Amino acid sequence: MDNVSMIPGCWIDGRPVGGAGDIHAVVNPATGETLATFALATAEDVDSAVAAARSAFPDWSGATPSHRASVLRELARLVSAEADTFAREEVAQTGKTIRLATEFDVPGSIDNIEFFAGAARTLDGKASAEYSGEHTSSIRRDAVGVVGSITPWNYPLQMAVWKAIPALAAGCCVVLKPSELTPLTTLRLARLASQAGVPDGAFNVVTGNGIDAGAALAGHPGIDVMTFTGSTPVGRTVMAQAAANGTRVQLELGGKAPFVVFDDADLDAAVHGAVAGALINSGQDCTAATRAIVAEPLYASFVDGVAELMNAVVVGDPSDPATDMGSLVSFAHRDRVAAMVNRTGARVVCGGRTPDLAGAFYLPTLVADVGEQDEVYRDEIFGPVLTVSKHFGDDDAVRRANDTAFGLAASAWTRDLYRAGRASREIDAGCVWINDHIPIISEMPHGGVGASGFGKDMSSYSFEEYLAIKHVMTDITGVAQKPWHRTVFARKDGTR
Numbered sequence: 001m002d003n004v005s006m007i008p009g010c011w012i013d014g015r016p017v018g019g020a021g022d023i024h025a026v027v028n029p030a031t032g033e034t035l036a037t038f039a040l041a042t043a044e045d046v047d048s049a050v051a052a053a054r055s056a057f058p059d060w061s062g063a064t065p066s067h068r069a070s071v072l073r074e075l076a077r078l079v080s081a082e083a084d085t086f087a088r089e090e091v092a093q094t095g096k097t098i099r100l101a102t103e104f105d106v107p108g109s110i111d112n113i114e115f116f117a118g119a120a121r122t123l124d125g126k127a128s129a130e131y132s133g134e135h136t137s138s139i140r141r142d143a144v145g146v147v148g149s150i151t152p153w154n155y156p157l158q159m160a161v162w163k164a165i166p167a168l169a170a171g172c173c174v175v176l177k178p179s180e181l182t183p184l185t186t187l188r189l190a191r192l193a194s195q196a197g198v199p200d201g202a203f204n205v206v207t208g209n210g211i212d213a214g215a216a217l218a219g220h221p222g223i224d225v226m227t228f229t230g231s232t233p234v235g236r237t238v239m240a241q242a243a244a245n246g247t248r249v250q251l252e253l254g255g256k257a258p259f260v261v262f263d264d265a266d267l268d269a270a271v272h273g274a275v276a277g278a279l280i281n282s283g284q285d286c287t288a289a290t291r292a293i294v295a296e297p298l299y300a301s302f303v304d305g306v307a308e309l310m311n312a313v314v315v316g317d318p319s320d321p322a323t324d325m326g327s328l329v330s331f332a333h334r335d336r337v338a339a340m341v342n343r344t345g346a347r348v349v350c351g352g353r354t355p356d357l358a359g360a361f362y363l364p365t366l367v368a369d370v371g372e373q374d375e376v377y378r379d380e381i382f383g384p385v386l387t388v389s390k391h392f393g394d395d396d397a398v399r400r401a402n403d404t405a406f407g408l409a410a411s412a413w414t415r416d417l418y419r420a421g422r423a424s425r426e427i428d429a430g431c432v433w434i435n436d437h438i439p440i441i442s443e444m445p446h447g448g449v450g451a452s453g454f455g456k457d458m459s460s461y462s463f464e465e466y467l468a469i470k471h472v473m474t475d476i477t478g479v480a481q482k483p484w485h486r487t488v489f490a491r492k493d494g495t496r
Contacts, residue, residue, distance in 0.1 A: 009038030009183060009207040010045055011190035013052035014200030019045050021208060024180050029095040029334075030318050030327040030359035040180060041208030043216035049204035050222040053146040053173035056201030061143040061171035065121045068169055072117035075196035079189065080110050086185055088319075090157055093182040095327030095360065096281055097318045108440075109161040112458065115442035119460050120169035123467070134477050140470040143171030144248070145224030147466060148217045150210075150238065151186070152230045153179035153329050154284040154382075160186040162446075162457040163227050164203060168193075170466040172225070173202045177217050181329060183207040210234065221245045225465060228252070231380070232406075232451045250455030250465045252447055254380045255286040255408035258401035259437060260423060261302060262394065263295035265413035269435060270298075271305035273413070274386060277437035279313065279364055282328050283337075283384035286452070287409035289437050291377060292388040293400045299390050303368050306386065307350045310364040315355055327359040328383060334360040337383030346370045346387070372403060380406070394419065401427045408448035411437040430456075 008016035009024070021040030028035055060068075079086065086109075087101040096105075125139035149163035156178055164174045178186040183205070190205045206213050218226050218241035226242040228235050232253040242249050259277060261270045277289030294302045318326030328334040334354065341352050344367055351365030362383055370377045370387040377387050391397040401410060401423075411433040412423035420434045430448040433439070440446060445456035456462045481491060 004034045007036045007038045011205040012049045041206035041213040046216040049175040052201035057173045060202045069117045069120040071197040076113040078192040089184045097326045112161045112442045116165045116169040136474045138472050141467045144468045147172045147174050148223040148226045149176040150228045153182040156182040157185040166462045167466045172466045175204045251453030253453035256404045256406040257409045259289040259292045260412045261294040262414040264415045270413045275309045278386035279384050293391050296390045313364050327361045331360045344376045405451035407450040408452035
């Protein structure tokens with residue numbers, strides 16, 4: 001580590017700042033190489049960031065929508081100009097493939113920034129009207145204040161964009177805590193935001209662990225809205241910490257997405273969709289296909305087809321464009337995934353082991369004949385593991401799809417319009433894909449129900465997380481003594 005650079009782990013009030021905590025290393029999980037070291041943020045660093053955000057809020061929230069839009073358009077341009085650097089950093093700190101970073105993560109983030117640059121100018125309230133007959137009423141949608149955000153390690157750049165950019169577009173100021181495992185692209189994004197014209201203090205980054213910086217941020221009395229993406233247990237802790245101050249919360253939590261294949265499905269499409277949906281980002285995706293629930297007549301062919309395709313997936317150096325799947329984010333997480341597979345009594349059709357590679361790799365894994373009470377069926381694995389079980393008709397398929405505490409995403413595979421309609425209505429999830437699994441787009445909301453949380457990222461719906469709805473009511477009569485006053489006191493002349 002002698003030649004490893006020491007970097008500031010925070011961006012506070014428009015400048016790089018070193019944290020006051022212990023030294024931490026950012027490690028490339030595909031090689032074990034240390035990329036950088038930094039001092040973790042502490043509660044005191046969070047205090048400084050929140051103070052900077054509160055100071056910046058009046059000017060930024062008071063800026064015109066067109067000004068905020070122009071700043072975000074410039075940020076999109078700057079991120080696009082450094083797209084290659086963002087992609088390389090994202091690959092190095094996460095172990096994901098360069099193909100995923102260059103074709104999904106980075107361009108998706110740029111598109112999201114561009115979307116909110118435009119959406120910033122459409123924050124309309126209801127038009128004025130005389131609803132009572134004696135007053136004109138109108139609705140304002142004002143920036144709610146300072147937003148605290150905690151983002152995960154699986155999509156560091158995208159999650160930072162999903163949380164910070166709509167808040168900034170709405171006129172809020174942000175204090176964001178990225179995962180200490182993967183802070184590099186978030187810090188780069190904050191620097192470029194300052195270059196683009198985001199005022200000092202409006203976008204702050206504090207890189208620390210959850211116990212110290214995360215808890216300090218979630219429980220800070222200077223935070224008006226707390227947003228979190230991550231596991232369900234940690235999300236519930238964040239909500240409890242925020243509740244002490246009555247802070248509004250938005251949570252995007254875990255998932256256990258059903259992948260329902262009906263007996264009339266295009267089998268080839270379903271097989272390819274299942275492998276892509278299960279293995280994206282090495283399966284470290286809360287919307288990943290994890291529970292294939294397949295009609296009994298197609299079951300054997302589906303299992304064989306998925307196994308054949310998984311066995312052909314190229315696992316290795318994530319910086320090589322020929323690689324299909326990179327490593328997991330850390331050796332500790334790889335070992336957790338392996339342990340869950342090792343504990344199952346179901347049939348491991350392919351994978352189920354670590355390859356002969358130096359990094360935190362795990363082979364694409366298919367587990368068949370899974371029971372409904374099996375751990376791998378019920379709990380989030382967050383790795384390249386797909387379980388398969390049979391269903392015996394439409395009612396059974398929908399029941400099995402909903403037999404989970406989670407409700408983030410799902411997909412249904414069928415050629416029948418009415419089956420597709422039923423699946424979209426009756427499967428409990430924030431997103432239901434028909435004959436596809438995973439695609440997202442900036443214009444559409446992302447968020448779940450149940451143990452997958454509440455509230456939305458992306459789309460204009462996400463603005464509701466960052467706005468306060470204010471009713472403005474103005475008398476239009478000019479009458480001093482209102483008829484309704486008699487319910488409280490007598491008139492001066494004694495009459496009622």
